[in-house]
Amino acid sequence: MQSAANGEKLNFQDIVDVRQLQRLMDLFYKATGIPVGIIDIDGRILVGTGWQDICTEFHRVCPETRARCIESDAYIRSHLFEEKYVQYKCKNGMWDIALPIIVGEQHLATLFVGQFFYADEKPDIEFFRRQAKEFGFDERAYLEALNRTRTFSREQIRDIMAYYAEFVHLLSDLAYNNLLLARDIRIRRQTEKALRQSEEKYRTLVENTPDMIICFDRDCRHLYVSPSVKKIADMPPDQFTGKTPGQLGLPDAYCGFCKQSVKAVFDTASSVEKEFDLETPGGGLSFNWRFFPEPDEKGGVVTVMVIARDVTHRKKMEEERANLHIRLLQTQRLEAIGTLAGGIAHDFNNILSPIIGYAELASDDVTGDSETSAKLSEILTAANRAKKLIQQILTFSRQNVPERRPLKLRSSVLEASKLLRATLPATIEILHHIDDTCRPVMADSTQIHQVIMNLGTNAWHAMRETGGILSFSLNEIRLEGSDDIPGKMAPGDYVRMTVSDTGHGMTPDIAERIFDPYFTTKENGKGTGLGLSVVHGIIKNHGGSITVYSEPGKGTTFNIYIPVITEKYSVIPPRHDSEMEKGCERILIVDDEEQIVRMMRLMLERFGYHVTSHTSSPDAVKCFRARPDQFDLVITDMTMPRMTGDMLARELKAIRPDIPVIICTGFSEQLNEKEAEKMGADYFMMKPVIKNELSRIVRKVLDERR
Template sequence: MENIMDKENFLEKDYGAKKIFIPAAIAIFAFFAVSIVAFYTHFKYENKQYIDTIENFQFFDIYLLGLNFMICFISGVFFFIHLNKREKVLFKTNQALEFEIQQRKKNQNILQENNEKFEELVSERSKQLIESNKSLEREILDRKMAEEAFKRAYTELHQVFNHASYGMCIIDKDFKISKVNDTFLHLFRVSRTRCIGQKYCDILKHTDCGETSCRLKDIFNGQPYIEYEIERSFDDGTKIFCVVSVVPYRDINGDISGVVESFKDVTAHKKSEESRKKLEEQLLQSQKMESIGTLAGGIAHDFNNILSIMFGYIDFLSKEVKNNQTAAGYLKQITEAAEHAKDIVKQILIFSRRTKHEVSPIDIYSIVRDALKLIFSGMPPNIEIKQSLDPSAGIISADANEIRQVLINLCTNAFYAMKEKGGILSINLESVEIDEAFSRVHSRLAQGHYIRLTVSDTGIGIEPATLKRVFEPFFTTKGVGEGTGLGLSVVQGIVLSLGGEITVYSEPGKGTTFHVYLPRIFDKIKDTTDTNENPIRGNERIMIVDDEEKIAHMMKQMLENLGYSVYTHTKGEDALEAFRNSPGEFDVIITDQSMPQMTGVKVAKEITSIRSDIPIILLTGYSDVVSSDNYKKFGINDYLMKPVTARELTRAIKKVVTDINAQDKKD
């Protein structure tokens, strides 16, 4: 480092001499040149008289000579100085060059070492860069794959969300809907633009949305899961039922930012459950009716046997007291009571579905009109009547007495509901057509033409719990002695047996409406008026078989008084033995059905096996084997329900004898 400094000092001194010498020489030379020019000009123009003289020229030459001498002297001095310095300069220069060469070698070695280190560093950094590039490429590839996976997952999640079988809805903390799927839109019949950004309660008509009672607040308060059921009604009258499951909706930080609701449509299940319950109720009702029917059948059989005896002896007494008006009046009351008892038994069998009606085409308008005259006569004064009866309502196939009974029972219930405050009783009769939608709701009614009888009141109404039981046998809300609980049961039994349906709608405090639907037919009404009210006399030989001795004896007297020859037996075996011994001695067989050892059907079968042309009349108080529809397949010619009057019995005898005689002539 010191040698380098010496070199620099030397160069500065050498270059300093040069800097002094050259300017000084130039300055001296310039001075003498200017002086010569000035001297020459002065003498040439100002002193021309001297120029021409030799002396002046000599002076000028001497001046020039001195000038040259000065120049040479100065140049020599400077040259000597220059030569003296040159050796030193060269020596110093050589030393500097050697030093520089050495320094350059050192620097070259250092540079080479640095180059090697740099190459190693560059190589190492290159490797690092290559690895970094590879890592970056892998990261970019991973990121692309992650983005693609995210896109796929988002697409799949969106498709799953949008096409889920459950309705899905995301709600923010302000209870506004932020996202819904297609199932939700279809389920609640709304558009996406109608939902997004709207209050949840405005869409689903929840009255507690955001209020203290709102179920969704439980989720915001930390509850992990809730489930509840909703019912949604639409403008067209239809409704759906949904089970709603609610869970929190969390952001990327795990904080609850809303809720997710899923709606499972359970309408079909609900309807199925309701249908199942309805079927269970119908089955229970059917079982009740079966039990009651069994009981009713036994009661009807025994009671009809008693009534048969009563009606028989009423016929006897009517002849005896014909001229005694007081006794005849008493007997009339007894007859009416017996007829009423007969109707009660018939109603019990009808409502328990243990018997079929004696139906025929009837004009329901005429029946209802005439029945209302009787009903209005006993109407309380605080009840107003409104009626709208269509004379062209149509024809139904029914028993006129049963239709009267239906109307009387419904009006009686209406009177009872309005007995305290009065009200309005409305009765309407019209023809209607049942369509598929109505038939689906009321499964007992097929599509077609019906006649609807409506009885409506503005009374106290019926509570929902009570409304479900109004058609149950013996169920009543009336006090002791005010009703038996059979009125509406009988009505329902009659209506259902005619292939119809009865519905009821009621609101507590507003009133009750019953609709009776009966199938309309388009047959013509036959004239069945019979002017002959008296029993028919005859001389046929009659065998009576009945296990009730009193009934057998009563019928024997009844027919013998009319000219018939009568033989009675209380056991089927005895009757069969007597007929086998003398099959030609009898013209007609009259047998009871329900007998201990041998039923009437079996008696008929055995007798016809002996003599096939013998006419047989079957009597019964009640039977679940033989009826007015199937008696002929048992070889029986006519069928009568007890109790029977002399007129009914003698008409049946005449009919079967006439039919047999006609058949014989044909053969």
Template structure:
């Protein structure tokens, strides 16, 4: 080759080399940009070959699944998913390789992932495929949707509870109305029997059972609606007993419930429904810890004294406390878990089996009432929760006190309004038994008309809340327009729109949830009417 031709060839070769280097540099920069984009993505990105072996993954995927790229490269994709999905996933990949198409490509899919520690979580998956070096590659863009799924579950739970609330409200109203004649007639007959006789004891048993049914309805409503919590003196022992009765009905025979409840008559200042929630949450968690192997659930209640010397070690002020202990023989907890169990949304349960709010709620309730909760647990040794409630005093106002209380009598004229005739008749008998003159009306419009004709013929009005035409609230307002000083007692089996605070704001003198005990309503009637007499005398 001549020198000029060689020179030209070398020049062309250099030009081609420069062009190739420029293209390689462009490819390197392009790859770097692509890699930077992939690494910067908040979503996990995993790439595999057509055999389903992992070729690469980004930092978000490492963080999501708990693996580093170097330890997972070449591993099958199936290690990133629960076993129940693996066979179906591999069959889908083989179908794409064989046909080149799939109805799942390019569409967001709801799926489940599995982290290195075995924890499963919900995810959203978008799969794509492409040809590289005459082979099919697969890419998956993965988004952890645990938080979104939690929110959706909370919305569904809220909607479900609203529906349950409506149903429970109707049942509570009807059931409470059934209890009204049972309580009224039993209380009346009880006063005619000699104390200590066989009939007297039998009637006491009926009355106590009806009273428990009355309290049970209140507890059912706790789970079906939100309401303002009414802080008042509460005897904890009866609340714990009723809670355990509810719980035992749903526990398997492999779990033995042992209870030792002391502190009868000891009261704390709290809302009884929230104490019920505390008991149920602690016992439900204990059951969960033992549900696979079974075991013993022990619930104790006892009064203790904390001296000034022990105050600092307990973290509580000196004084008397009622201690509720819930102990299980389950799997126990390590120190790391114990440190977090009261954190909102922290849960050791599988996804979908718990919200992580139960113990956080228990902690909040206990602290609100000036108490404390202590936890003792070791892995494999079970757990024990001890809840401290400050004692208020010894209560004399238990059910036995109500049964034994002397009758409060009167002779005033009462207008009684209830759209259910059996309820109206039983309350009429109960009030007449105590000396009152009672006119009953089962139609609120008729009751308003009768009062309008002779407003001075009545000293007090007792009305139901839920009635056709005029509700108890509407009737009370109309009666007050005719005679502003007429005292009114409002009763209801259940109402989502009326409570004691609202009744007071409307000028209604007293508000009762059905079924009303004789002692409760007769004392209220006497107190209201005597107060009016005092005012009249001073005038």
């Protein structure tokens, strides 16, 4: 609290109107017969009502019995914070119960209920006679005072203390608010005004609480409602009095809920707590409802009090936390996919290397128009498709840097639809409407392929049960007017790629959210909700835009806009075997995969190079150390047992600093061209090794060292 920081001592009577509190307690005593007192931490009695004659006329008067009372007070104060409330039977034979009154973090006063007897234990008359004789009391008057002492059942005491716990909580909040208010007005001449505001705040606190407070009788008629009842009905509180929810025209579900809950409290004399949602004039709201009995002196239920708290915001926050948890799980899932993708890429590229390499070597050995040559060409096509598949996996897991080059979308659409045709059932017809004159766009072919495959797969899901038509359209358009331009694209020439289906379609609210991360309409476990989000990100990163139009029962159409290349560009023609760059230098190859070593050796020897190969890094170091001047270039794998490629490069350059080194890898998160350069390598090459690329890179590195 601020007062503690300022070194000030707080007095309860300075921040609460004890006179009004006294009047309130007097009225409560008249209504309930419950004796109560409030004593500050210095022992001063601030409020007292209904104190028993046996206490005020006897026990608190005689020094010996007063010492017992003080001992009881001390025990209670020392145990105040061990339970919700503390009760103690003093040596004078009477029961006291107390609750601490905490303002902020300071204990300022204590509320006492007592003295009384429990109904299940009869007073020991002989004990009190002996006590009267021992301390010189008038026995007759003393026993008459004893007979006037109140008796409560233990259930009543629990209910009384439950009420006082709420009352003390309310009183503490009031006192604390009064304190904060008083701190804001420190000028002494404004003290009276501040106190009046505090009194007014106290008087209106219950009426202005945001919680709805309602009192029902046995027939579920409203005996009292707080003004906050306007949350559920647009009518003043006084119109509720004497009427049931049904007579007020409130929703049937609410009427049944109140009737059932009130009946349960009257039947069991126990509290009921439930959550129930209401459609109110301001919209749907969620409430926590606490129905609790108001007992009479015999323990029967007189009325049912209700506290209804608006928990709409809390439930919304709980839903948001649950969604965040789901997103966290999805993120962890993606991280796992990323880790798995890296492992797959490394192993799969190592497998593809000898497949592609030996297929290329075999193609060189056969005539161009033979059946064998055609078969080898199909092997190379399939292997290259597998290579691109790995690139797609790495792109999805964000471990691959996109390469944008001039690209005609026609080839991408036809290749992707050909792959879709092989996987989709015959009930799905694929149509093409492609304008062959569309100019190229600057794009990453792998990512565009991923976009088309994703949209095609989504279309299949929409037509899986009924079949239908999947259409791909491609045309070039000019966007000029603001009404024609989707998103925030600039006016200009664009290639529009349209993917449409005749599936079940979407409602507008779903169509608005399909590009949101983690949003999916598929069953649990059958979709991550990331596909269209990734598609949206790819198109946006290409400087384009994607729109969707859909109607339930009529299908869905996606339009993708990518700007055409307006400046001059050049396309590097593919190299032919006759253009292979050759040489006669001496090359050391190191790779723990025997197949890859043999394949690379054959390729390099066909290029005219003299090759020495090893499948062990230590053996390669030993060979190099024996003849360091006999080699012009080293080509090494990165991931090898006992000594990795970067370690090998440093070892060899320690022997001969000018030896050029090329590091190859199937995949490595830590390795790229910049990192390879830091490791001492002169070039970085990804597997699978393609013959043309190997020829060009080897020649380039050797020529740069001349």
